[in-house]
Amino acid sequence: xxxxxxxxxxxxxxxxxxxxxxxxxxxxxxxxxxxxxxxxxxxxxxxxxxxxxxxxxxxxxxxxxxxxxxxxxxxxxxxxxxxxxxxxxxxxxxxxxxxxxxxxxxxxxxxxxxxxxxxxxxxxxxxxxxxxxxxxxxxxxxxxxxxxxxxxxxxxxxxxxxxxxxxxxxxxxxxxxxxxxxxxxxxxxxxxxxxxxxxxxxxxxxxxxxxxxxxxxxxxxxxxxxxxxxxxxxxxxxxxxxxxxxxxxxxxxxxxxxxxxxxxxxxxxxxxxxxxxxxxxxxxxxxxxxxxxxxxxxxxxxxxxxxxxxxxxxxxxxxxxxxxxxxxxxxxxxxxxxxxxxxxxxxxxxxxxxxxxxxxxxxxxxxxxxxxxxxxxxxxxxxxxxxxxxxxx
Ligand code: RFL
Ligand code: PHB
Numbered sequence: 001x002x003x004x005x006x007x008x009x010x011x012x013x014x015x016x017x018x019x020x021x022x023x024x025x026x027x028x029x030x031x032x033x034x035x036x037x038x039x040x041x042x043x044x045x046x047x048x049x050x051x052x053x054x055x056x057x058x059x060x061x062x063x064x065x066x067x068x069x070x071x072x073x074x075x076x077x078x079x080x081x082x083x084x085x086x087x088x089x090x091x092x093x094x095x096x097x098x099x100x101x102x103x104x105x106x107x108x109x110x111x112x113x114x115x116x117x118x119x120x121x122x123x124x125x126x127x128x129x130x131x132x133x134x135x136x137x138x139x140x141x142x143x144x145x146x147x148x149x150x151x152x153x154x155x156x157x158x159x160x161x162x163x164x165x166x167x168x169x170x171x172x173x174x175x176x177x178x179x180x181x182x183x184x185x186x187x188x189x190x191x192x193x194x195x196x197x198x199x200x201x202x203x204x205x206x207x208x209x210x211x212x213x214x215x216x217x218x219x220x221x222x223x224x225x226x227x228x229x230x231x232x233x234x235x236x237x238x239x240x241x242x243x244x245x246x247x248x249x250x251x252x253x254x255x256x257x258x259x260x261x262x263x264x265x266x267x268x269x270x271x272x273x274x275x276x277x278x279x280x281x282x283x284x285x286x287x288x289x290x291x292x293x294x295x296x297x298x299x300x301x302x303x304x305x306x307x308x309x310x311x312x313x314x315x316x317x318x319x320x321x322x323x324x325x326x327x328x329x330x331x332x333x334x335x336x337x338x339x340x341x342x343x344x345x346x347x348x349x350x351x352x353x354x355x356x357x358x359x360x361x362x363x364x365x366x367x368x369x370x371x372x373x374x375x376x377x378x379x380x381x382x383x384x385x386x387x388x389x390x391x392x393x
């Protein structure tokens with residue numbers, strides 16, 4: 001098979017890239033290791049920045065998001081028995097949209113397949129060859145056979161555990177990492193959310209997060225040791241622990257019910273540099289991971305794809321390669337700022353061992369940022385997503 005851009009990975013990054021390229025007539029093929037149902041069933045991100053939502057509008061996949069997504073003009077920071085609000089609209093002039101990654105992935109798959117887009121499910125890329133030449137080749141396994149794709153460019157959108165980043169020459173890539181000594185135990189339940197807005201809670205027993213997927217479906221998380229066994233957490237044990245970590249006013253409003261999904265995700269900060277190796281480009285979780293505390297992962301993946309799609313379109317339609325040449329630098333600027341914010345929000349909201357001094361410092365910092373206009377502004381402008389134009393273009 002031959003195509004212009006071979007896209008490895010049919011998660012949000014790969015699907016959005018294929019949609020943006022196809023709309024401009026750039027030919028591409030998506031290889032996805034898992035089945036469509038598996039990809040669409042992965043409960044992950046829930047908060048979209050306005051810039052991500054705008055990109056989905058450009059990509060013609062915003063109809064259901066506009067209808068079903070919940071627009072939030074603020075979010076909560078709970079600590080010391082109270083909950084304060086960061087006013088996103090007032091201090092940063094923007095908002096975020098609560099819309100699940102599962103729904104976004106469904107919308108993108110629907111749009112691609114309706115337009116006759118090429119997504120090969122249960123096709124595992126095993127190697128990316130000759131990407132330092134003008135004739136790269138992607139080797140994959142599908143239905144028991146080994147097949148190849150000849151292409152001009154390869155987009156590595158295959159997540160943290162994929163093959164794309166591992167294919168980069170060892171002497172050309174640098175990796176930066178921080179692993180946190182805890183994970184998030186998440187529960188999805190068919191119950192009305194306890195809070196109107198997403199609320200991050202600092203508690204001496206550990207972090208907790210109240211989120212939602214709709215007005216009748218809640219998503220909650222609690223900080224747990226990274227080696228905790230999800231099987232050891234009954235629904236009742238989860239609800240009891242969550243309740244203990246929330247201010248009374250929120251705990252009293254909590255409605256419990258059976259969990260629909262329960263899983264533990266490790267927390268990690270990771271960046272690979274650069275993002276380009278000849279004809280191979282890394283995008284999304286393949287290139288960087290943030291702890292989920294700032295809700296940045298999916299949004300960063302979309303921001304990478306925005307730049308990559310523009311670069312590839314300029315290359316094919318205008319014969320202009322400048323944006324592709326700047327891809328790595330443009331994306332890394334935003335990536336490191338999102339890494340910083342996600343790391344910061346993680347450090348002020350999570351429990352790090354028996355550090356009472358550290359806990360008091362966290363409370364002072366949360367009191368400061370929620371109580372000062374300057375503090376709220378810096379948190380709000382990062383949370384809604386740094387602008388695409390101006391210094392963050
Ligand atoms: P994905 O979603 O991991 O998709 C990669 C795809 O590549 C496939 N793949 C391969 N395909 C072919 N051949 C191979 N060799 C392959 N190897 C892998 C995989 O099957 C998969 O389908 O990466 P992508 O597209 O870069 O998207 C990134 C996002 O999924 C991720 O950043 C977010 O989910 C992170 N995240 C959040 N982000 C937000 O912006 N807002 C949030 O509120 C938010 N909450 C979260 C999160 C992630 C979480 N977890 C579980 C880590 C909450 C949690 C709990
Ligand atoms: C979620 O709803 O899953 C969610 C919300 C905010 C975060 C992370 C996850 O920061």
